[in-house]
Amino acid sequence: MMFIDPHIHMISRTTYDYMVMREYGVVAVIEPSFWLGQPRTSAGSFKDYFSSLVGWERFRASQFGIQHYCTIGLNPKEANNEALAAQVMELLPLYACKEGVVAIGEIGYDDMTPAEDKYFCQQLELAQELDMLVLIHTPHRNKKTGASRSMDRCIEYGLAPSRVIIDHNNEETVEEVLARGFWAAFTIYPHTKMGNARMVEIVRQYGCDRIIVDSSADWGVSDPLAVPKTAQLMLERGIPEAQVRAVCYENALAAYSQSNQFSESDWLTSTIDQRELYYGNSVLRGQTPVVETSRDQILIE
Amino acid sequence: MNLRTNCDVTQAIQLLHNCLSRQISREALNWLEEKTNYISQGAAQRLFYTAFSAVPRYLGKQQLTLSTQDLRAAAAIRPGWNPQHWSVDQAGRTLIVLSLPHTDVEKYLWILEQVFTTADVRELVALYQSLPLLPHPEKHCARAAEGVRSNMTSVFNAVALRNPYPADYFDDLAWNQMILKAVFVGSPLYLIHDSDRRANPELAKMLVDYARERWAAKRSVTPELWRFVGYSEGELQALAKVLQTNDIVQQEAAALACAHSPLPQAQKLLACYPHLQAAIGRGDLTWSRFSRDRLGADV
Numbered sequence: 001m002m003f004i005d006p007h008i009h010m011i012s013r014t015t016y017d018y019m020v021m022r023e024y025g026v027v028a029v030i031e032p033s034f035w036l037g038q039p040r041t042s043a044g045s046f047k048d049y050f051s052s053l054v055g056w057e058r059f060r061a062s063q064f065g066i067q068h069y070c071t072i073g074l075n076p077k078e079a080n081n082e083a084l085a086a087q088v089m090e091l092l093p094l095y096a097c098k099e100g101v102v103a104i105g106e107i108g109y110d111d112m113t114p115a116e117d118k119y120f121c122q123q124l125e126l127a128q129e130l131d132m133l134v135l136i137h138t139p140h141r142n143k144k145t146g147a148s149r150s151m152d153r154c155i156e157y158g159l160a161p162s163r164v165i166i167d168h169n170n171e172e173t174v175e176e177v178l179a180r181g182f183w184a185a186f187t188i189y190p191h192t193k194m195g196n197a198r199m200v201e202i203v204r205q206y207g208c209d210r211i212i213v214d215s216s217a218d219w220g221v222s223d224p225l226a227v228p229k230t231a232q233l234m235l236e237r238g239i240p241e242a243q244v245r246a247v248c249y250e251n252a253l254a255a256y257s258q259s260n261q262f263s264e265s266d267w268l269t270s271t272i273d274q275r276e277l278y279y280g281n282s283v284l285r286g287q288t289p290v291v292e293t294s295r296d297q298i299l300i301e
Numbered sequence: 302m303n304l305r306t307n308c309d310v311t312q313a314i315q316l317l318h319n320c321l322s323r324q325i326s327r328e329a330l331n332w333l334e335e336k337t338n339y340i341s342q343g344a345a346q347r348l349f350y351t352a353f354s355a356v357p358r359y360l361g362k363q364q365l366t367l368s369t370q371d372l373r374a375a376a377a378i379r380p381g382w383n384p385q386h387w388s389v390d391q392a393g394r395t396l397i398v399l400s401l402p403h404t405d406v407e408k409y410l411w412i413l414e415q416v417f418t419t420a421d422v423r424e425l426v427a428l429y430q431s432l433p434l435l436p437h438p439e440k441h442c443a444r445a446a447e448g449v450r451s452n453m454t455s456v457f458n459a460v461a462l463r464n465p466y467p468a469d470y471f472d473d474l475a476w477n478q479m480i481l482k483a484v485f486v487g488s489p490l491y492l493i494h495d496s497d498r499r500a501n502p503e504l505a506k507m508l509v510d511y512a513r514e515r516w517a518a519k520r521s522v523t524p525e526l527w528r529f530v531g532y533s534e535g536e537l538q539a540l541a542k543v544l545q546t547n548d549i550v551q552q553e554a555a556a557l558a559c560a561h562s563p564l565p566q567a568q569k570l571l572a573c574y575p576h577l578q579a580a581i582g583r584g585d586l587t588w589s590r591f592s593r594d595r596l597g598a599d600v
């Protein structure tokens with residue numbers, strides 16, 4: 001089975017993760033721009049970060065047979081440094097329409113402060129102006145209210161629910177998100193977000209329509225194999241294969257291909273050539289470069 | 302210093318627009334026209350930035366098809382401009398950049414700087430290829446030299462190959478570095494515009510030093526570098542050594558270098574190889590024929 005992990009922060013993961021992910025059938029990842037574990041102190045850090053998302057990280061992933069996409073945005077936490085946030089807003093138009101950028105995101109609320117609200121709305125406006133999809137990060141605290149208010153804002157700014165992915169859902173939020181016509185993504189992340197046994201029950205209860213599974217793996221104790229492992233658990237616990245494929249592959253494909261930057265043919269026709277260099281740099285450290293001309297050799301069906 | 306060329310921006314826009322209108326859909330053309338109109342009328346910078354990035358989303362990335370007339374027109378608008386290998390998105394991005402108002406020079410350069418410093422690889426290639434067409438050409442020298450320093454071969458080639466900007470605007474230092482780097486990264490020198498005009502003794506010396514270094518390590522060098530050599534006794538010694546090898550490609554290149562050298566000893570050296578001297582005399586062996594027959598140049 002092929003998998004998409006539509007929410008993973010590869011910048012904080014190792015090349016070894018890419019190798020293992022590919023072994024387990026992950027063919028494409030989406031990396032939403034987020035914070036770095038500590039607040040950035042200047043707009044220049046954002047600029048380099050965004051550049052690495054559309055540049056080096058895309059290259060590094062491709063060297064291991066994984067197609068890398070990203071979303072561009074000012075994350076909720078850092079919206080609270082208003083002086084900086086204003087400068088980052090100036091940067092966003094330089095990146096939002098680059099190749100492989102599939103949405104504005106992840107944006108939304110963390111503490112639900114007025115500053116967060118202000119920059120969330122400005123970014124919704126930008127998405128509307130550029131006809132882009134939006135990826136919403138729902139807060140860890142006061143999640144239910146945060147999710148509702150995020151959706152209200154999207155509607156207020158004229159975005160169609162079918163073009164918005166609400167992420168980090170749980171048993172409390174899923175019903176409203178689905179009822180209002182948004183995509184409902186779930187982060188399988190140890191302890192803090194959603195466990196995969198709980199995920200199985202959600203699919204059992206709500207079916208597979210507009211539900212998306214991702215890992216959100218980052219520098220924390222998290223699992224870059226969360227999507228394939230959840231798929232395996234679902235199969236073991238009797239969820240029909242078609243439903244597993246929908247929530248671990250097809251729905252992410254359907255949601256993000258609306259961006260015209262995300263297409264199955266990208267990974268079905270891609271090749272690996274580890275002789276390639278990016279800015280003169282290689283991902284290899286003395287290893288023999290792998291050159292594969294067809295995906296057939298690497299697909300695990 | 303060198304001949305300076307200011308391009309007629311309106312004509313360049315017209316030509317690119319014509320070429321694109323034959324190839325892209327009405328819808329894509331409408332999008333492009335709308336954006337370039339807004340930008341030329343002074344729209345907010347963010348419209349320029351997003352449109353510049355978004356071009357392939359609307360126009361695609363196929364090769365631009367150009368007729369011989371188009372190419373002739375291009376060379377007439379800007380001597381040395383050769384968009385033969387451009388793609389549709391590169392042409393579209395160039396149109397967008399050419400639409401940017403440029404009377405406020407400082408602001409114009411600042412906006413370009415934002416795009417250059419945040420560009421992805423494909424965007425960089427489009428930007429560097431469009432350099433010879435941009436207003437205030439003399440202001441882009443440092444930027445072009447930065448492109449030459451790039452570790453991305455495609456970006457380096459966008460500055461160095463099929464681009465008249467370096468020959469027209471680089472000083473000798475930047476120019477010589479570019480040629481030397483082209484040799485290092487294996488880019489074909491015959492695609493460097495006006496390289497014969499910009500040949501100079503300092504460059505010749507650097508190239509021969511490089512060749513000797515390679516020989517000492519038992520490695521070969523591209524025969525193309527002899528094209529720029531022949532100013533001194535020491536260089537003739539190197540050419541004599543090349544002529545003694547049994548590599549006909551290297552020999553032909555060295556013979557051509559002798560033929561173009563201003564030194565009388567060079568002609569004497571060439572006379573020791575009467576068949577090569579005769580071929581050059583008949584016009585059967587020239588640098589352009591050499592590039593075509595020995596290096597696969599499609600010109």
Ligand SMILES: [Zn+2]
Pocket residue numbers: 007009032034106216
């Ligand atoms: Zn995230």
